[in-house]
Amino acid sequence: MLQSGERLRSLSGRRVAVVGAGPGGLATALLLAKAGLHVTLFERDKAVGGRTKTVEAPGGYRFDIGPTFFLYPQILADIFANCGERLEDHVEMRRLDPMYHLLFEGKDGLSGEIRATGDESRLQAEIARIAPDDARNLPAFFAENRTKLNRFKPVLEQAFDRFWSMVSPAMLTALPHLHPGRSVDGDLKRYFADPRVRLAFSFQTKYLGMSPFRCPSLFTILSFLEYEHGVYHPVGGCGAVSEAMAGLARTLGVDIRLGARVEHVLFEGKRASGVMVDGEPFNADAVVLNGDFAGTIRALVPESHRPRWRDRKVEKSRLSCSTFMMYLGIEGRMPEGLGHHSILLARDYQRNIAEITGGTLSKQPSLYVQHAGFTDGGMAPPGHTALYVLVPVPNLKSGIDWEQARPAYRRLVLERLRLLGIADIESRLRYERVLDPRDWRDEFAVHQGATFNLAHDLGQMLWFRPHNRFGPGLYLVGGGTHPGSGLPVIYEGARISARLLIEDLVGAKAPALRELPGTSPLAT
Structure with missing residues (x-):
């Protein structure tokens, strides 16, 4: 060498x-x-x-365009260290606790909630409120995924530009943990009977633009990464x-x-x-x-x-899904219980996912809301709120006529925010920007608007x-x-x-x- x-x-x-x-x-x-x-x-x-x-919008509101948090920032810290610098000397990264608030939609409102935290005992208590038996299986789930991550990490670090890479020592070591016949949801059933609890450890497949009912079981490590290594907000976005x-x-x-x-x-x-x-x-x-x-x-x-x-x-x-985005500058504060991240999981989540992957615009969608001002006061002027709303939707291969669908979908999303306690905001809107899959294609050069590639x-x-x-x-x-x-x-x-x-x-x-x-x- x-x-x-x-x-x-x-x-x-x-x-x-x-x-x-x-x-x-x-x-x-x-x-x-x-x-x-x-x-x-x-x-x-x-x-x-x-x-x-x-980006800074009129009125002093600041919005992240795409990603809104950092997961496993150690890799980024390693890159800064490789350049002789410390990440923390350049950006303040605040670990969120709770990481997010999960709200499960039921027949007549909410059927339960989990405030996700990296504190294992507190997380067990949160799960026990809706599924006591599942809570007892949490340590075993974490232990298995800790091993899975350790075995698969070298695979993620190697190049795969030759077919023989598929039988590298790292791959052979990881293979017993891959279970290619299982989906993420199927893998989680070994530990958690309640579908709401499984969602708490599988909705993260949306980071890949995939369904937990089809995504390879390997990716249970995504939720484990969050709980083990934390979710971080960079101050300033x-x-x-x-x-x-x-x-x-x-x-x-x-x-x-x-x-x-x-x-x-x-x-x-x-x-x-x-x-x-x-x-x-x-x-x-x-x-x-x-x-x-x-x-x-x-x-x-x-x-x-x-x-x-x-x-x-x-x-x-095969492409990922797309997203329907709303960036809202609102006069006034948010409800006291609204934290940094809130995720509304639709009543029939499996149907919602099937609609997205099948090219149908869901009338009962799941959605993700970032209220960055909960952690970072610099994201909106005093007395105001910058709200980021994301709804997974089909990519442009679906043929949905967004010119026609967009106004009604905007109204639907604002209505569903009520389930998070966010009501009557339209009269307080001082800034609004909406992106649909066409905008991802036209403004950001994303093929077919498939935001997760x-x-x-x-x-x-x-x-x-x-x-x-x-x-x-x-x-x-x-x-x-x-x-x-x-x-x-x-x-x-x-x-x-x-x-x-x-x-x-x-x-x-x-x-x-x-x-x-x-x-x-x-x-x-």
């Missing part, structure tokens, strides 16, 4: 073009710049962050993290060019050799694409350079998902790429892509981009 000094000399003068300043692009740029590469980051927007940004990453990247020498539209990737033979930006070529030794996979790959890479992902295959790929079924995971090393000189990061969607997983994908890129340029195996705080394996 090359020593660090030799490695830096091998990388000296090498240029990398990173396209897209979302979380994956920012993380990759940081790691590559720390390794000694000259990194230029192109972003078509006027701000960094992609969908992980915070999730965009504060993106801005902190961009600030550190600039310190490391990354040239961030905002308002720069990349038209396509340039190739010399089979190898990516740069990008065309606003009509001008930019030559590079390697190119990293960070964006919605299905849309970005077809727009920027000719079909001849993606034989495993031709247009027909991309179009036939490619679905995470077994046929679109690991080797079967788009590879981090997509071709000679061309690398991918983002939710459509291995390991998958969700901020911690995207950051892990950035570490994989950066490591592969460095290995290819150096011509030797690079060490893992994960070291003790304040050190970097690529520093002299």
